[in-house]
Amino acid sequence: MSDYALELRGVTKKFGKTEIIRGVDLQVRPGERVAVIGPNGAGKSTLFNLISGRFGPTSGEILLAGQRIDHRKPFEINRMGLSRSFQITNIFPKLSVFENLRCAVLWSLGYRYTFLKFLSGLKDANERAEQLMEMIRLDKKRDTLAMNLTYAEQRALEIGITIAGGAQVILLDEPTAGMSKSETQRFIHLIREVTEGRTLLTVEHDMGVVFGLADRIAVVVYGEVIAFDTPEAVRANPKVQEAYLGSVIAESQAGGH
Amino acid sequence: MSQAVYRFKPINVGRWVIWSLFALLMLVAPLLFTSNLSVTMLAQMGIAIIACLSYNILLGQGGMLSFGHAVYTGLGAYVAMHALNAATAGTLAIPVSLLPLVGGVAGMGFAVLLGYVTTRKSGTPFAMITLGVAELVFAMSLMFSEFFGGEAGISGNRVVGQPFFGITYGPQIQVYYLIAVYTFVSVAAMYALTQTPLGRILNAVRDNPERVEFIGYNTQRVRYLAFIIAGFFAGISGGLATINFEIVTAEVVGAARSGGYLLFTFLGGATFFFGPIIGGILMVIAFVLLSELTKAWLLYLGLIFLFMVMYAPGGIASLIMMNLRVAKYGKLRQIWTSYLGLGLTALVMLAGAGAMIEMVYHLQLNSALGDQVRFMGMTLNARGLDSWFGAAFVMLTGLGLFELARRQYVHEWGEIQEEIEKEIKRREMTV
Numbered sequence: 007m008s009d010y011a012l013e014l015r016g017v018t019k020k021f022g023k024t025e026i027i028r029g030v031d032l033q034v035r036p037g038e039r040v041a042v043i044g045p046n047g048a049g050k051s052t053l054f055n056l057i058s059g060r061f062g063p064t065s066g067e068i069l070l071a072g073q074r075i076d077h078r079k080p081f082e083i084n085r086m087g088l089s090r091s092f093q094i095t096n097i098f099p100k101l102s103v104f105e106n107l108r109c110a111v112l113w114s115l116g117y118r119y120t121f122l123k124f125l126s127g128l129k130d131a132n133e134r135a136e137q138l139m140e141m142i143r144l145d146k147k148r149d150t151l152a153m154n155l156t157y158a159e160q161r162a163l164e165i166g167i168t169i170a171g172g173a174q175v176i177l178l179d180e181p182t183a184g185m186s187k188s189e190t191q192r193f194i195h196l197i198r199e200v201t202e203g204r205t206l207l208t209v210e211h212d213m214g215v216v217f218g219l220a221d222r223i224a225v226v227v228y229g230e231v232i233a234f235d236t237p238e239a240v241r242a243n244p245k246v247q248e249a250y251l252g253s254v255i256a257e258s259q260a261g262g263h
Numbered sequence: 264m265s266q267a268v269y270r271f272k273p274i275n276v277g278r279w280v281i282w283s284l285f286a287l288l289m290l291v292a293p294l295l296f297t298s299n300l301s302v303t304m305l306a307q308m309g310i311a312i313i314a315c316l317s318y319n320i321l322l323g324q325g326g327m328l329s330f331g332h333a334v335y336t337g338l339g340a341y342v343a344m345h346a347l348n349a350a351t352a353g354t355l356a357i358p359v360s361l362l363p364l365v366g367g368v369a370g371m372g373f374a375v376l377l378g379y380v381t382t383r384k385s386g387t388p389f390a391m392i393t394l395g396v397a398e399l400v401f402a403m404s405l406m407f408s409e410f411f412g413g414e415a416g417i418s419g420n421r422v423v424g425q426p427f428f429g430i431t432y433g434p435q436i437q438v439y440y441l442i443a444v445y446t447f448v449s450v451a452a453m454y455a456l457t458q459t460p461l462g463r464i465l466n467a468v469r470d471n472p473e474r475v476e477f478i479g480y481n482t483q484r485v486r487y488l489a490f491i492i493a494g495f496f497a498g499i500s501g502g503l504a505t506i507n508f509e510i511v512t513a514e515v516v517g518a519a520r521s522g523g524y525l526l527f528t529f530l531g532g533a534t535f536f537f538g539p540i541i542g543g544i545l546m547v548i549a550f551v552l553l554s555e556l557t558k559a560w561l562l563y564l565g566l567i568f569l570f571m572v573m574y575a576p577g578g579i580a581s582l583i584m585m586n587l588r589v590a591k592y593g594k595l596r597q598i599w600t601s602y603l604g605l606g607l608t609a610l611v612m613l614a615g616a617g618a619m620i621e622m623v624y625h626l627q628l629n630s631a632l633g634d635q636v637r638f639m640g641m642t643l644n645a646r647g648l649d650s651w652f653g654a655a656f657v658m659l660t661g662l663g664l665f666e667l668a669r670r671q672y673v674h675e676w677g678e679i680q681e682e683i684e685k686e687i688k689r690r691e692m693t694v
Contacts, residue, residue: 058477080476090477098470101463109467112460113479119488121461128460171479 008072011036011175011205012057012088017066017076019049019056019229026052027063028229036174039206041216044226050209051093053226054179057207058090059083070175085113089173093180093209095160097167099153103144106152106163108135110170134170141200142166158189162196169200176201178208182215194219217241225249282451289443293436304551306439309446310503312543315531316453317496318524323533324457325489326469327382328390331397332497332524334377335370337516338400339498341411342369343505347419359421359432363445363502370498371491378490383483385472397521404513416512419505432506442503449496454536456492465489523550526568532580541579559624563617592686594679601672608665615658618643622650 012034019027026049034040042050056063059080068076075083098106108125111134117123125131139145142162147155152163161181168176181197182190194215197208210216216223216237223240225233233239233246240246289309293302314336321327343366349355357365381392404411411417421432430437456462464485467475472482505511514520523546531542553560575582589595618638622645625636636643636650643650 079481081479081481084477084479092474096471096474096477098467098474100470101466105463105466109463109475110478112464117460119461119464119480119484121456121459121488121492123460124455124458125460125463126458167474167478 008069010034010069011038011071012207013067013069013072014057015067015069017053017056017063017068019052019061020064026229027056029066030226030229030231032224032231032234034175034205034207036205037203039201039219039221040208040224041220041222042207042209042224042226043211043213043216048226049229050226051179052229054090054177054207054209058088058177084171084173087173088175088177089168089171090177091164091168091179091181093183095157095164097152097160097163100151102149102151103139103155103163104135104148107138107166107170108132110167111135111138114171114173138166138170142196158185158193161185161193165197165200169204173204175205176207178206180209180211182210182212190215285450286447289447293439299435300551302435302439304547306435306442306507307547307551308544309439309442310500310507310543311527311546312446312540313449313496313500313503314524315528315539315543315546316450316536317493317500318528319533319536319539320453320456320465320489320493320496322525322528323535323538324462324469325465325486327385327486327490328525329381329393329521330390330518330525331393331400331521332493333516333518333520334397334400335374335494335497336501336504336524337511337520338373339366339370339501340505340511340515341417341501342366342498343502344417344419344511345410347421347423347505348417350423351420358427359423359506360427360441362506363441363499366502366505367495367499370501371495374491374494374497378487378494382486382490385468385482385486389486397516397518400516401513401518404516411513412511414513416510418510421506421509438507442507445499445503449499450540453496457536461485461488526564530568530571530578532578532582534577535580535584538578538580545579557621557624558628559620562620588683589679592683594682597679598672598675601668601675604668605665605672608661608668610661612658612661612665614639615654615656615661618654619651619658622654 010033012032014030014032017027017030018025030053042053044050055061056076057068059075059078059082062077066076067074070083070086070088073086075086075088078086098109101109108131111131112118112128115128115131115134117128117131136145139148142165144155144159144162144166147159152160155163161184165178165181168178178197182193185193190212197206198219208219210219220237222235223233223237224231225240225243225246227249232249233243235243292305296302296305314332317335318329318332321329321332343362346355346357346365347359347362350357350359377396381389381396384392405413421438432438432441464475464480467478468480468482468485475482475485501515504515527542527546527549528539529542530545531540532538549560549564553563557563571578577585586595589598621638622636622643625634625645630645634644634646636645643654
């Protein structure tokens with residue numbers, strides 16, 4: 007068994023001749039909350055896509071609790087205990103809130119591809135879906151089709167689907183993108199609550215959120231992790247300030263504390 | 264806590280009523296429509312309903328547009344026919360009542376084989392592959408005449424062995440009841456499928472295949488399993504057709520048949536479970552009655568299809584459900600005059616267009632019989648200027664009035680939907 011919930015060893019990714027990820031090493035301990043920050047186009051989303059199996063790395067290894075997951079299919083990685091959300095809302099628009107969540111719990115409860123049991127009789131799946139619905143505060147919208155929810159509600163549903171299967175490692179790709187300040191505040195609270203006790207990796211732009219949420223911060227610039235440390239240390243890191251963060255951190259210090 | 268929040272209803276009264284009515288309807292239908300033609304048609308409707316519903320597992324439930332569903336109904340029919348002939352020859356001991364299952368297993372077997380390739384892809388590539396597979400099988404049907412019987416096809420005799428409780432399957436009515444039993448069980452089983460984990464994940468694959476991959480499911484596997492199940496029920500439909508018609512020809516695996524399933528499933532409505540049932544019934548009415556009524560029936564069918572795709576893409580089922588919603592809020596009264604207007608003006612338009620279509624067909628096909636065309640109780644002259652002018656006038660008048668009625672209707676419909684939305688909001692607030 008590995009000491010790390012998630013580990014990247016010398017991961018690179020090339021699209022054609024362009025190297026998007028250039029040798030990333032990263033070790034995330036179980037239960038840790040890690041924020042991945044960096045300028046637009048630094049490769050944060052690509053990193054998430056590599057980890058979650060949307061595509062394989064050009065070289066390097068990715069390990070989930072000590073097991074290789076690079077070059078595995080997304081559904082295999084999910085079954086091994088890693089789940090992700092998407093920057094652009096990615097839900098089942100024509101299914102109700104309840105159905106969305108129930109679909110997301112089915113595999114983990116062992117129902118797989120069965121067509122010999124009725125959904126209505128799956129007590130554990132139904133209860134789990136109801137529970138999740140309460141957790142993401144959508145229990146009043148139980149039978150509303152996902153496409154008819156407000157944007158913030160859809161984002162909450164996205165998180166609900168992501169955590170539904172009980173994965174131990176959760177990847178959230180810009181969970182608060184496009185939300186207002188007050189919505190973001192409430193949402194961060196929600197994310198804290200629902201990912202309690204799990205390992206969390208999140209891409210985030212709002213520095214207030216990052217410093218409030220993360221145990222450690224990974225700074226990605228041009229496809230490389232230039233710093234991976236506690237918020238205080240990252241803030242003080244001259245390399246980070248020089249490369250990217252100086253102005254932003256100064257702002258958040260002035261305004262946020 | 265959230266225990267027992269889930270409203271599990273072991274006995275759903277409404278559901279029992281609907282299924283009982285469905286069974287009752289099939290039971291008494293041949294007692295109400297007793298003529299030979301109607302019993303034949305009822306039997307064919309059962310066959311078509313199973314075929315269209317099985318097709319809708321792909322199209323409506325799984326978002327898979329197949330252009331080759333007749334491959335599975337057709338091959339099921341062929342295998343069932345060979346089994347029937349083997350039973351007649353005494354080489355295979357199988358009762359006629361189980362032949363549809365032979366067809367079903369055959370359909371499933373071919374779906375296991377061919378679907379493995381087909382369901383690797385989704386969307387347009389899937390549609391193209393099904394088209395290719397359909398062409399392949401049709402080409403083979405012309406090559407292997409031992410199995411497919413060449414141009415004449417293969418025929419058989421469904422009266423085999425000792426009568427069982429007096430059932431010989433000689434009389435059409437006995438065949439009807441065999442088909443009715445299979446139809447009821449198949450429809451119930453296919454409905455049950457929509458209520459299972461696989462059925463729901465299939466909907467999820469239809470809506471957002473990428474997301475399904477990230478909740479632990481292999482979308483290819485989901486599509487493949489659905490395809491196999493659809494193949495099984497398609498095969499049952501084929502097996503029943505074998506018993507009903509006692510002949511199978513190569514056209515049952517042909518593109519026209521596949522197109523028919525697609526067209527009528529769509530017409531009936533792919534978005535609701537019961538849509539393809541309506542589609543299957545319409546299919547038989549069109550193929551048996553409409554084709555008797557006029558030589559131009561395919562043209563009319565094409566027009567209806569075009570019209571539906573443009574104005575009611577959800578098919579007849581969605582029209583019914585939308586109006587049920589309006590009725591539920593007590594607003595059907597506001598709009599029924601509009602429907603009357605739409606119906607009447609459409610009839611006028613159709614009468615004019617129909618007259619012209621019939622005259623064209625008459626000139627093309629029957630001009631040796633003279634220029635007289637009988638149409639809706641009138642005698643038209645296919646070469647007469649006044650007949651053409653009259654028909655054109657009627658059609659254009661109808662078209663104009665229809666457009667007026669349509670605008671009025673769209674306006675009223677919009678208002679009613681707004682009122683309903685407000686009503687829903689109001690109710691939500693008070694809860």
